[in-house]
Amino acid sequence: MTASLSAATLGIVLVALGFGALLLRRSLIWKLLGLNVASGGAILFLVALSHRPGARPPLMGYPEGVPSADPLPQALVLTAIVIHFATLALSLAYAISLTERLHTQETGRLEEAAEEEMER
Amino acid sequence: MTAAVAGIAGYFVLGILGFLVPWARALSAGALLVGTVAYALWFPGFPTGYLGLGDWAIPWRGDILAASFWGLSLFLHLILLVHQEGGRPQHYYALVTLLFGTVLSTVLSQDIFNLYVSLELTSLIAFLLVGIEGKPAQVWASLKYLILTSCGMIFYLLGVGFVYAETETLSLVRLSSSAPAMAPGLRLGIALLLTGAAAKGGVFFYALWLPVAHGYAPAPVSALLSSLVVKMGIVALARISAAFGIGEVLVALGLVTGFLGILHMFWEKKLKVFLAYSTMSQLGYVLLGFGLGAWEGAVAYAVAHGLFKALLFLAAGEAEREAKSHLIPRHVGRISGETRALLGLGALAIMGVPPLAGYAAKGLITAVAPPWVKGVLIALSLGTAASFARLLVLPLGEGPKFEIRHPALWVLVAAVAGTGIWGLVSFPGIALPRALLTALLVSAAGITMGWPFSRLSARLPRWHLEEALLALLFASLALLLFQFLSG
Numbered sequence: 144m145t146a147s148l149s150a151a152t153l154g155i156v157l158v159a160l161g162f163g164a165l166l167l168r169r170s171l172i173w174k175l176l177g178l179n180v181a182s183g184g185a186i187l188f189l190v191a192l193s194h195r196p197g198a199r200p201p202l203m204g205y206p207e208g209v210p211s212a213d214p215l216p217q218a219l220v221l222t223a224i225v226i227h228f229a230t231l232a233l234s235l236a237y238a239i240s241l242t243e244r245l246h247t248q249e250t251g252r253l254e255e256a257a258e259e260e261m262e263r
Numbered sequence: 264m265t266a267a268v269a270g271i272a273g274y275f276v277l278g279i280l281g282f283l284v285p286w287a288r289a290l291s292a293g294a295l296l297v298g299t300v301a302y303a304l305w306f307p308g309f310p311t312g313y314l315g316l317g318d319w320a321i322p323w324r325g326d327i328l329a330a331s332f333w334g335l336s337l338f339l340h341l342i343l344l345v346h347q348e349g350g351r352p353q354h355y356y357a358l359v360t361l362l363f364g365t366v367l368s369t370v371l372s373q374d375i376f377n378l379y380v381s382l383e384l385t386s387l388i389a390f391l392l393v394g395i396e397g398k399p400a401q402v403w404a405s406l407k408y409l410i411l412t413s414c415g416m417i418f419y420l421l422g423v424g425f426v427y428a429e430t431e432t433l434s435l436v437r438l439s440s441s442a443p444a445m446a447p448g449l450r451l452g453i454a455l456l457l458t459g460a461a462a463k464g465g466v467f468f469y470a471l472w473l474p475v476a477h478g479y480a481p482a483p484v485s486a487l488l489s490s491l492v493v494k495m496g497i498v499a500l501a502r503i504s505a506a507f508g509i510g511e512v513l514v515a516l517g518l519v520t521g522f523l524g525i526l527h528m529f530w531e532k533k534l535k536v537f538l539a540y541s542t543m544s545q546l547g548y549v550l551l552g553f554g555l556g557a558w559e560g561a562v563a564y565a566v567a568h569g570l571f572k573a574l575l576f577l578a579a580g581e582a583e584r585e586a587k588s589h590l591i592p593r594h595v596g597r598i599s600g601e602t603r604a605l606l607g608l609g610a611l612a613i614m615g616v617p618p619l620a621g622y623a624a625k626g627l628i629t630a631v632a633p634p635w636v637k638g639v640l641i642a643l644s645l646g647t648a649a650s651f652a653r654l655l656v657l658p659l660g661e662g663p664k665f666e667i668r669h670p671a672l673w674v675l676v677a678a679v680a681g682t683g684i685w686g687l688v689s690f691p692g693i694a695l696p697r698a699l700l701t702a703l704l705v706s707a708a709g710i711t712m713g714w715p716f717s718r719l720s721a722r723l724p725r726w727h728l729e730e731a732l733l734a735l736l737f738a739s740l741a742l743l744l745f746q747f748l749s750g
Contacts, residue, residue, distance in 0.1 A: 158417060165414070166732055171406075174728075178413055185420040192424050215319075216427065219376050223420060226383045230413055233390055237406045244399045254407075254727050257400035261479055261533055261589050 150191035157184025171241070171248040175234050182227040189216045189223070264312030264323060267371060270301025274364030281357025288344065288353065291360040295340050298367065302333050322373040322436045328498065331562045332370040332491075335569045336363050338678065339490055343483055346577060346671035351483075355395055362388045362487065369495045375423055375433045375456065378499050379416070382463050386412050389492050393480040400479050407728055408476040411735060415462020415469065418455045418739060425452025439506040447747075454746040456503050457512060458739040464496020466550070467520040467543050468738035471731035474527070474543075478536030482580020485535055489542040489576060490569035497546060497565065501553040511749060512742070513554030518639065521547020525646035527723055529716050533589045534579050541613065541650070542572060547643060552628040555636065560627030567620035567682060571612040574675045578605035581669065591653060600665030605672055610651040612679050614706045615644055617699050620679045623686025625702075626693030641705055648709020649716055 161181025165174050193213035199205040201214035242248055245256050277294040281287030305325055313320035340363050344356075362385065369381035386409075393405035427433055429449040430441075443449060461469035473493065477485045504513050524544025531537040545568050552561025583589055586597040612619035629640055667673065687694040724730060 155421070158421065161417075162414070162732075162736070165410070166729055174410065178410060181417050182413065182420075185417045185424075188421055189424050192428050215433075216424070219423065222376075222380055226380070226387070229387055230383075230390075230409060233387065234406060234409050237390075237394060237402050237409070240394075240397065240402050241399060241406070244402075250728050253399075253403050257403040257475070257479070260398065260400040261536075263588060263590075 147191045147194035150194065151188050154184045154186075154188030154191055157181065157187060160184075169249050169251065171238050171250055171253065174250065175231065175238060178234075179227070179231055182223075182230075186220050186223055186227070189220050192216045264305065264310045264325065266301045266304035267310075267323070267325060267367075268314065270298045270305075271364055271368045273297030273301070274360060274367060278357055278360035278364055281360055282354055285353055287356040287360070291340075291356045292344055294360045294364070295337060295344065298333075298337055298340070298363070302337060306330050306333070321377045322434050323371045324373050324436070325371060327558065328501070328562050329370040331566050332494070332498070333367060335566045336366050336491060339487070339569065339573055342573065342577075342671050342675055343487065345674075346483070346669060352395070355392070358388055358392050358395070359487070362392065362492070366491050366495060370498055373435045373502065375426060375435065375503070378502070379419055379423060379459075382419075382460070382495055382499060383416060385492050385495050386416075386463065389476075389484075389488055392484045392487070393476055395484070396481055398479075401481075404472075404475040404479040407731070408472040410728065411470065411472040411731055412463055414732065414735060415459045417459075418462070419459025422452045422455030422457075422459060425449070425455060428452075435502055435506040439508075442508070450746045451743065453503070453507055453509070454739070454743040457500060457746075458735075458742055460496045460499035460503065461516060461738075461742075462496070462735060463493075464500055465493035465520075465543055465546050466496075466500075466516050467523040468734045470496075470543070471726040471734055474531075474536050474539045474726065477539035477542060477576075478533055482535070482576055482583070485539070485580075486573040486576035489539070490573045493542065493546065494549075494565050494569065497549055497553070500550070501558075501561070504553070509746075509749075510554040510556055512745060513550045514636075515554075515745060517547040517550030517554055519547075520544065520550065521639075521643050522646065525643070525650055528650035529719075530721050530723060532591055534582060534591050534594065535576065535589065537591065537650075537653075538572070538575055538579060541575075541647070542568075544643070544647065545572070545613070548625065548628060548640070551632075551636065551640070555628070555632060557628050557631040560624065560629075560631065563627050563686065564624035567612075567624040567679075570620055570675060570679050570682065571609050574605060574672060574679060575609035575613070577669075577672055577675070578602055578609060581672075582606065595656065599668075601668060604665065605669075605676065606654050608676055608679070610654040611706075612683075614648040614651055614709065615702055616706050617702055618680065618683045618687055620683040620686070622699075622702055623683045623690070623693060626698060627686070627690065630690075630692055644702075644705045645709040645712065648706045649713035652710040652713025653717060655710065 158181045161177045164177025193216040198212045199209045201211045274294045277290045281290045309325050311324045365384045372378050390405045390409050394402045430443045465473045477488050520543050524540050527540040549561050549565050581602045582598045586594045612621045615621040615625045
């Protein structure tokens with residue numbers, strides 16, 4: 144396996160940055176953005192794995208004989224991107240619904256409001 | 264295998280059609296029919312097969328685990344279709360149909376990435392179902408569920424990358440037959456995969472979204488989540504650990520989740536959150552079973568828990584409606600005789616009182632456990648009985664008198680008793696008088712212990728979003744250390 148090390152490292156750094164935002168920011172929107180950066184990092188990591196030095200893209204129509212990049216991680220990444228898109232869309236829709244009803248985006252207050260609602 | 268694929272395809276097509284037409288409930292019943300026929304066709308042969316072409320094919324295997332989960336899913340689908348509890352929008356039935364379809368496909372999968380897609384799909388549908396009534400508490404619970412499982416699945420995705428980089432395959436069949444050398448990269452990858460599956464599968468510290476998501480969701484959705492959806496993460500844990508031969512990790516996770524779940528149950532006032540913590544603790548039995556290699560016992564426990572936890576959650580939904588409150592103390596004297604009976608029967612089943620389903624399944628795990636695990640299992644049973652003693656108080660209060668209004672729930676009771684008796688008849692080893700007496704004594708001792716415990720008070724962490732996330736990060740580090748230090 145001759146993955147692109149720099150890109151793989153960058154992917155892992157992005158995951159760490161995303162998690163940092165998730166932990167440290169109080170606003171829901173910031174947290175969701177952090178989550179999205181982290182999933183982007185995971186995707187970049189998978190793409191980096193398929194890289195081979197001097198390789199052609201794994202597509203038809205490129206000259207035969209030259210080694211191609213590994214197509215499998217790229218296929219996985221396409222699926223993962225679709226899933227992350229759906230998750231992000233849903234989470235933003237929920238964030239809008241919460242902001243409209245409770246008039247705050249601070250997660251601590253949202254959590255308290257939810258608990259209050261259930262303590263009846 | 265064609266039959267199983269056709270059954271799953273039927274579920275997906277009818278589920279999606281359900282969004283377009285105003286009679287999704289009828290389509291859902293149609294999907295159940297298709298699924299049952301498919302099950303009858305594939306189940307007897309325990310077939311294995313591939314989906315797709317050549318090297319890229321995804322291996323599927325119909326083993327005892329898959330067969331049991333198909334049976335459980337189809338039965339619960341029937342119960343949810345028959346059980347009437349107020350009007351539900353039609354897209355609720357469409358989503359439920361899709362959720363059952365993804366469960367049916369997840370349990371057959373033998374491919375790491377196919378498992379990832381299936382797990383994400385069950386989560387996405389579950390997020391929609393938790394928030395389906397649109398109450399702010401439910402939307403928040405769903406969002407917390409979404410954020411924490413997504414973090415888990417990011418770990419899983421990184422794990423897929425590491426395992427693929429080391430072994431050049433994602434097929435669990437190929438991985439288990441080739442037994443790759445445990446290079447550091449592979450150990451890291453496995454730890455990440457297990458973290459992701461544990462975050463999805465309701466293991467304590469990894470999945471602290473579970474108390475609110477299962478506790479705040481509408482009752483039938485809670486039943487579905489506890490009975491089936493968290494088990495998909497457990498199935499992934501079992502499949503991955505079996506392929507790499509690392510059962511001891513599951514034993515460790517099972518011990519942690521078993522006892523910490525019980526600890527939180529003692530001081531939880533909300534009925535459904537209480538049941539949610541109980542799910543975390545019950546998963547401990549299933550993980551111990553899988554970790555010790557007692558597959559039949561673990562699968563039996565997963566199915567038994569699926570049946571009685573569905574019963575408990577559906578009965579809890581009735582109790583909350585009747586008492587107009589989420590809190591256990593306010594239910595005393597306000598709920599109907601039927602609901603009290605159903606909650607009481609569910610509590611007895613979860614304690615492992617023979618002949619109900621819980622006893623037989625516990626017996627199958629205990630039969631293969633080494634002596635120290637037998638002690639742990641008895642301690643877990645004591646704790647479960649002590650914490651559920653609080654639900655046995657409910658029948659004592661006065662309240663409206665007994666009248667059967669929910670026949671579907673009594674069918675569920677019959678299934679809990681029926682599977683238990685079937686287990687006792689087909690495995691005579693667990694029906695010995697001594698074992699039966701021990702189980703009764705342990706339950707009685709546990710219930711007695713429950714009284715003093717209910718007088719104590721304690722301050723336990725509330726597991727807000729940041730705390731839950733930190734717990735997940737630290738627990739993933741712990742798993743990593745475990746992977747590197749064990750063998």
